[in-house]
Amino acid sequence: MDIAITGLRRSFGRVTALRGVDLTVRGGMFGLLGGNGAGKTTLMRIMAGVVAPGSGQVRVGGYDMTTRSGRRDVQRRLGYVPQDLGFYPDLSPREFLDYVALLKGLDDVTARRRQVGELLDMVGLADVAGRRMKGFSGGMRRRVGIAQALLGDPALLIVDEPTAGLDPQERIRFRTLLAGLAGQRTVLLSTHIVEDIAQTCHDTAVLAAGRVVYTGSVTDLTRTAEGATWQMTTTGAPPTDGVVVSAVTREGGTQYRVISQARPSPDATSVAPTLEDGYVALMRRHTPAPAV
Amino acid sequence: MTGVRATLAVCRYEFRMQIRRRSLWITIALVAGALAAGRFGMGPRYAPAPPGAPAREVMTRWAFLFSVILPIAFGMALADRLLRDRRLRTAELLASLPPGPAGRLTGTFLGGVAATGAPALAAMLVAAGYETVRRGDLTMIPWGLAAFAAVLAPALVFVAGYALVCPLVLTAPLFRVLFVGYWFWGNVLLPATLPTLTGSLLSPIGSYAASWLLGTPVLYAGIPGPLPVLRPEPTGSAAAASIALLVVAGLVPLLAVGLLRGRRRTA
Ligand SMILES: Nc1ncnc2c1ncn2[C@@H]1O[C@H](COP(=O)(O)OP(=O)(O)OP(=O)(O)O)[C@@H](O)[C@H]1O
Ligand SMILES: [Mg+2]
Numbered sequence: 314m315d316i317a318i319t320g321l322r323r324s325f326g327r328v329t330a331l332r333g334v335d336l337t338v339r340g341g342m343f344g345l346l347g348g349n350g351a352g353k354t355t356l357m358r359i360m361a362g363v364v365a366p367g368s369g370q371v372r373v374g375g376y377d378m379t380t381r382s383g384r385r386d387v388q389r390r391l392g393y394v395p396q397d398l399g400f401y402p403d404l405s406p407r408e409f410l411d412y413v414a415l416l417k418g419l420d421d422v423t424a425r426r427r428q429v430g431e432l433l434d435m436v437g438l439a440d441v442a443g444r445r446m447k448g449f450s451g452g453m454r455r456r457v458g459i460a461q462a463l464l465g466d467p468a469l470l471i472v473d474e475p476t477a478g479l480d481p482q483e484r485i486r487f488r489t490l491l492a493g494l495a496g497q498r499t500v501l502l503s504t505h506i507v508e509d510i511a512q513t514c515h516d517t518a519v520l521a522a523g524r525v526v527y528t529g530s531v532t533d534l535t536r537t538a539e540g541a542t543w544q545m546t547t548t549g550a551p552p553t554d555g556v557v558v559s560a561v562t563r564e565g566g567t568q569y570r571v572i573s574q575a576r577p578s579p580d581a582t583s584v585a586p587t588l589e590d591g592y593v594a595l596m597r598r599h600t601p602a603p604a605v
Numbered sequence: 606m607t608g609v610r611a612t613l614a615v616c617r618y619e620f621r622m623q624i625r626r627r628s629l630w631i632t633i634a635l636v637a638g639a640l641a642a643g644r645f646g647m648g649p650r651y652a653p654a655p656p657g658a659p660a661r662e663v664m665t666r667w668a669f670l671f672s673v674i675l676p677i678a679f680g681m682a683l684a685d686r687l688l689r690d691r692r693l694r695t696a697e698l699l700a701s702l703p704p705g706p707a708g709r710l711t712g713t714f715l716g717g718v719a720a721t722g723a724p725a726l727a728a729m730l731v732a733a734g735y736e737t738v739r740r741g742d743l744t745m746i747p748w749g750l751a752a753f754a755a756v757l758a759p760a761l762v763f764v765a766g767y768a769l770v771c772p773l774v775l776t777a778p779l780f781r782v783l784f785v786g787y788w789f790w791g792n793v794l795l796p797a798t799l800p801t802l803t804g805s806l807l808s809p810i811g812s813y814a815a816s817w818l819l820g821t822p823v824l825y826a827g828i829p830g831p832l833p834v835l836r837p838e839p840t841g842s843a844a845a846a847s848i849a850l851l852v853v854a855g856l857v858p859l860l861a862v863g864l865l866r867g868r869r870r871t872a
Contacts, residue, residue, distance in 0.1 A: 361701045385703060393701040399694025403625045408618070415614035416702040461698070 314374035314390065314469040314499045315339050316360065321369035323355055330355040332523040334369070342495035344510035344531070345503040346592060347520035353503040354396050356520065357473050360501065361393045374469065387469070389418070392462030396473035396503075398454075402447040406438050406457045409446065413461040432460040436490075452483045459490065470500045476509055488513050511535075511588040519595055526599045531588055538586035538594035543571045545581035552577040556593050572597060611704035615712025616719070619686070623720035629682045633724035636674050641732070644670055650823055660736075660744040661751075665818040667732045668752035671725065672811045673793075676760040679721050680784045683768035684777040686717045687862075706866035714859055718765045722758065729753045752818060755844070756811035759851040763809045766855030770862050796830025804828040805835040806847040807854060817844035 316338040323331040330352045347353050358364045360373055362384030371378035376386045400409060410429040419425045433442045436456035441449075446457065455475060462470055472491060476484040484506070492513040494500055504510060510517050510531060517534060519527040527534055543555075548566035551557060555573025562568075570584070571577045572593045586594070623629065644651045651670050654663040687710075690696040699709060733749030736742070772780040791802045792810040802808055804825030812826035816839035826839040837843045 358697075363697060363700045388701060388703045391701060393698065395694075395697040395701070397694055398698055401622055401693060401695065403622050404618070408621070412614065412618045413698070413702065415617075416611055416699070416704055418610070418703060420610060 315372075316374075316499070316501075317370070317372045318356075319370045321356075321359070321366055321371055323359065323364070323367035330523055331359075331367070334520075334523070334525050336518055336525055336528060338499060338501065338516070340499050341516070342492055342500045342502060342514045344514035344517035345501060345520065346505075346507065346510060346517060347503075348505075348596070350522075351520040352523045353520055354473055357393075357471050357501065357503060358395075360387075360469075361391060361395075361471050362388045363393075390468045392464070392467035392470045394458045394462045394470075394472045394475055396477075398458045400446045400449075400454060400457060403445055405441075405443050405445055406433060406449075406460070407442040409457060410461055410464060414464045417465045419465055428464060432463055435463075436460045451478050452480070455479065455483075455487065459487070463494070468498050470494060470498055472500065472502050474504055475502070476504060476506055484509070485512075507589040507592050519592065521596065521599045527595050534595065535586055535588045535591040537592075538572055538590035540583065541572055541574055541594055542584050542586040542590045543573060543577055543581040544584045545569050545571065545578055547578070547580075552581075556597055558590060558593055608704065608708050612708040612712045612715075615704070615709050616716040617712075619713045619716030620720045621716075623682070623686070623717050624723055626682070629678075629721065630724050632678045632682070633675065633728060636678055637671060637725070637728035637731075640670050640674060656740075660740075660742050660748040662819055663736050663740070663742075664729075664733060664745060664748040664752045665756070665815055667729065667736075667749070668756040668818075669811060669815040669824060671728060672756050672760055672809075672815070675725050675728075675757065676764045676809060677785060677788050679725070679761050679764045680768040680788075681781055682721050683717055683765050684772045684780050684784075686713055687769045688772055688777060707863050710859060710863050710866065714765065714769060717769065718761060721765070722761050725757055725761070726753055729757070755814040755818060755848065759814065759848045760809040760811055763851040763855035766858045770858035773862065795825065796828065800831045802830075802832075802835070804830060805832060806837070806843065806850050807835055808847075809851055811847075813839050813844040813847035817841050 316336070318334055318336040321331055321334040322329070334356060345353050345356070355364070359366050359371060359378060362378060366379050373387045374390065377383035378387065404412070407429060410432060411425065414425045414429060419428065433439050436459060438453065438456055438460070441453070446454070459472070459475065462472070475491070476487050479487060488509045491500055491502060502510070502514065514531055516529065517531050518525050519534070545552065546566045546568045551560065551567070552569055552571050554575060554577045555571045557569050557571055559570040560567055571581065572590055644653065651666070654666050690699055729749045729752070730746070733745045737745040768780070768784065775783065790799070792808050794801045794803055796803060804812055804827060806813060810824055812824035815824055816822045816826040822839045827836050830836060
């Protein structure tokens with residue numbers, strides 16, 4: 314499913330969450346990055362038909378999201394994992410999936426049971442499928458969340474910060490699972506964890522204060538920091554120019570990694586940037602410098 | 606058609622979740638048990654029917670004994686049902702699924718009401734079983750069901766409408782406190798003391814239905830008070846009107862929320 318957004322604005326009362334978003338997404342796995350309150354969730358909620366766009370054009374798979382019928386059409390082809398998804402403590406994962414499947418219109422009992430069973434297997438919850446979700450760990454709940462989204466084999470999958478709060482192994486399993494799903498469908502992934510995007514997405518967009526400040530390939534975003542990523546070791550004060558992205562104290566002093574247009578100190582060496590460096594370099598351009 | 610299916614799905618799962626609440630069963634069992642044990646000391650109206658009384662009278666007495674307090678438990682148990690999706694953070698997911706808010710609301714109402722009524726129905730059946738054995742009259746069971754349908758079920762529907770909707774504005778704990786206050790004001794307090802709906806068609810304690818089933822006015826049915834229109838002679842048609850009014854009045858808040866949510870979705 315292709316997504317085409319132009320001039321999208323949306324406010325909640327006096328807060329403007331999106332102030333003119335232009336974005337095109339074409340199939341595969343697409344990453345959405347941005348700081349707290351940048352507008353990622355609002356954008357995803359609009360694409361999921363949960364909130365209506367304020368103004369502007371939003372087309373998802375050709376359906377017009379400014380109309381109620383367009384939103385309904387998209388919702389029939391959608392899998393959505395909201396940020397901070399809850400669950401019913403008294404239902405087992407099997408029941409919860411069955412409930413969501415019914416609401417998605419999977420009326421045939423046999424087909425529904427089979428699909429629920431397959432998805433529980435896929436996310437590794439087959440053993441606890443009949444247990445009430447009350448005592449489930451964060452990781453188990455996330456897996457139920459992703460399984461429910463896959464019911465009905467949706468063409469569009471919207472996943473809002475699915476790896477927040479997961480341990481590293483679980484996180485890696487999770488993002489690999491998501492990447493594997495992107496083959497036949499559009500997967501929209503938002504996260505604060507740049508590494509998740511680096512490992513799974515070809516294309517990405519970065520939101521800042523309700524605007525898209527970057528859209529393009531992950532490689533090009535990494536290049537934003539090319540020639541501006543430095544490493545230096547010093548026993549003295551930390552570098553004042555640029556943004557320190559890492560500081561590791563060793564015997565010979567502290568090793569800093571710095572994003573800065575100018576060489577932060579004569580003995581700093583230029584190093585190859587990572588996606589995180591690219592992201593930091595980009596955000597540095599788009600956030601007003603703090604008043605000193 | 607898909608709308609009906611989705612409503613049934615919501616109904617089914619809301620029923621399942623509500624009926625699994627242990628607190629609901631325990632509360633109803635305790636209240637019904639206490640009323641059954643205490644009925645000898647509650648005045649002649651609540652005392653067991655005399656030996657040889659017809660099944661209709663025996664079971665109606667049980668129904669109006671239960672209707673004094675059980676509907677309070679209904680209100681308590683239903684107060685969190687519409688708030689719950691937001692509190693449990695499932696509302697966002699539900700909103701992303703094709704069925705609209707009207708179907709979800711209807712399903713929640715039907716499932717919640719059915720599950721909340723189940724323990725009360727069970728209590729009536731236990732009472733009917735007990736009377737069947739004690740009086741050797743097999744018609745106790747059908748009369749028990751009839752009395753439940755005429756006296757307790759309308760109260761349940763009426764209470765459910767407000768118990769589901771009012772907490773959206775008031776929060777559940779505040780609603781619960783106010784609801785208990787309302788219950789005694791609107792059903793027990795006499796109009797001679799304060800203007801109240803006690804004894805009117807809109808009294809969910811089931812005054813008119815019980816009076817009709819017993820053939821004699823009980824629970825202040827028709828006593829003079831404010832809104833005389835709502836206080837006709839307790840006859841069969843007055844009982845039917847009372848049941849209809851209670852059901853309609855219970856559906857009004859739901860309809861209001863349905864319309865409001867439908868509009869918000871388009872906004
Ligand atoms: N329903 C709402 N009511 C009021 N304000 C809202 C609402 N939803 C979002 N906002 C505001 O819109 C802005 C963008 O929020 P949004 O949740 O889209 O950001 P985000 O990028 O997802 O942030 P995070 O990374 O913290 O999840 C914030 O300032 C937020 O307070
Ligand atoms: Mg968010």
